[in-house]
Amino acid sequence: MKIAQSTPQIQLRGVNKTYSSGVKALENVELDIHAGEIFGIIGRSGAGKSTLLRLFNGLEQADSGDITIHGVSVTGKRSQLRDLRRRVAMIFQHFNLMSTKTVAQNVELPLRMAGVPAQERRQRVDEILRLVGLESLRDSWPSRLSGGQKQRAGIARALVMQPEILLCDEATSALDPENTLAVLTLLKEINQRLGLTIILITHEMDVIRTLCDRVAVIEKGKIVEQGEVWRVFGDPQHEVTRGMLGTLHHGRAESATQVEDGQQLVTLHFNGVSGQEPDLQQITRVLGGNARLVYSSCEPIQGRVVGQLKIRLDTPMTREVLRLAEQVADRIAIHE
Numbered sequence: 316m317k318i319a320q321s322t323p324q325i326q327l328r329g330v331n332k333t334y335s336s337g338v339k340a341l342e343n344v345e346l347d348i349h350a351g352e353i354f355g356i357i358g359r360s361g362a363g364k365s366t367l368l369r370l371f372n373g374l375e376q377a378d379s380g381d382i383t384i385h386g387v388s389v390t391g392k393r394s395q396l397r398d399l400r401r402r403v404a405m406i407f408q409h410f411n412l413m414s415t416k417t418v419a420q421n422v423e424l425p426l427r428m429a430g431v432p433a434q435e436r437r438q439r440v441d442e443i444l445r446l447v448g449l450e451s452l453r454d455s456w457p458s459r460l461s462g463g464q465k466q467r468a469g470i471a472r473a474l475v476m477q478p479e480i481l482l483c484d485e486a487t488s489a490l491d492p493e494n495t496l497a498v499l500t501l502l503k504e505i506n507q508r509l510g511l512t513i514i515l516i517t518h519e520m521d522v523i524r525t526l527c528d529r530v531a532v533i534e535k536g537k538i539v540e541q542g543e544v545w546r547v548f549g550d551p552q553h554e555v556t557r558g559m560l561g562t563l564h565h566g567r568a569e570s571a572t573q574v575e576d577g578q579q580l581v582t583l584h585f586n587g588v589s590g591q592e593p594d595l596q597q598i599t600r601v602l603g604g605n606a607r608l609v610y611s612s613c614e615p616i617q618g619r620v621v622g623q624l625k626i627r628l629d630t631p632m633t634r635e636v637l638r639l640a641e642q643v644a645d646r647i648a649i650h651e
């Protein structure tokens with residue numbers, strides 16, 4: 316999506332949170348999230364991701380700093396909590412469906428609690444079950460559903476109150492790859508069709524790569540890096556980000572690649588800034604006829620190709636070749 320340059324839908328300024336146990340979970344967090352975007356939050360276990368997400372719907376309160384939604388502060392005002400919970404819905408890793416209620420009854424629950432009349436409830440439940448593709452399972456018990464179906468029921472229940480923002484805390488972690496893909500496709504569809512803002516936490520970098528517009532990396536309660544996904548994945552600045560991206564940036568080939576005496580191993584990095592795909596003809600022209608491709612991790616993210624090409628040269632590059640090579644990639648690393 317194109318991010319409108321309007322006031323952010325959610326703004327965090329100088330947000331701090333320390334649990335009563337003394338654990339400092341968030342420190343001076345500054346964040347802008349725009350209406351209609353899909354925003355990813357990544358970081359190591361215990362970094363503070365869930366704490367951050369739970370601030371958005373008032374499940375956690377910040378100790379200091381300011382959180383605004385559409386310019387209105389939501390920090391510390393209990394009276395606004397109910398309104399906040401309606402506008403900001405959440406889905407969970409383990410679905411949190413009530414086992415003694417059918418799919419339709421689970422989805423209907425928030426409407427009942429809000430006192431919506433029976434006829435309207437029925438209509439809205441049917442509508443939302445159609446949207447998530449569960450109409451044929453409306454009277455099934457959760458225990459009879461697959462993981463993917465359970466999560467779709469969770470999504471339906473979250474959406475039935477027509478929220479503006481959907482929070483997802485590891486919503487696909489308990490699913491197999493096929494169901495993960497189905498749920499992600501559904502989330503993308505909902506984002507596009509309803510214009511819903513989605514904020515999600517995941518440990519799966521593929522989820523960020525395929526679904527998100529922007530991503531923030533959190534480490535020990537601090538946001539250490541944030542930006543458009545192709546930018547962050549194409550040229551990660553922080554060691555934690557590089558660690559999480561793993562093969563995309565270090566490559567399995569490093570240790571496996573043998574170079575004999577006189578040979579040289581070079582990596583051409585592409586970070587997507589130029590918007591150009593690697594030009595193979597130009598690369599081979601510059602490197603000459605003795606270049607062998609030993610590893611490649613280039614992939615398109617948001618329409619920009621990012622990654623690396625690792626190349627073995629039979630003879631080391633001269634200074635002049637290196638100068639030319641620097642023009643065909645965004646960065647060059649020579650492995651001694």
Ligand SMILES: Nc1ncnc2c1ncn2[C@@H]1O[C@H](COP(=O)(O)OP(=O)(O)OP(=O)(O)O)[C@@H](O)[C@H]1O
Binds near residue numbers: 334339358
């Ligand atoms: N209710 C709580 N009381 C005390 N400490 C807590 C509480 N919830 C979380 N913490 C601590 O705060 C820190 C951040 O926790 P949080 O759950 O936000 O991390 P996370 O990034 O979501 O981790 P994970 O990837 O494992 O889910 C951790 O050190 C955690 O132990």
Ligand SMILES: [Mg+2]
Binds near residue numbers: 364365366
């Ligand atoms: Mg968590």
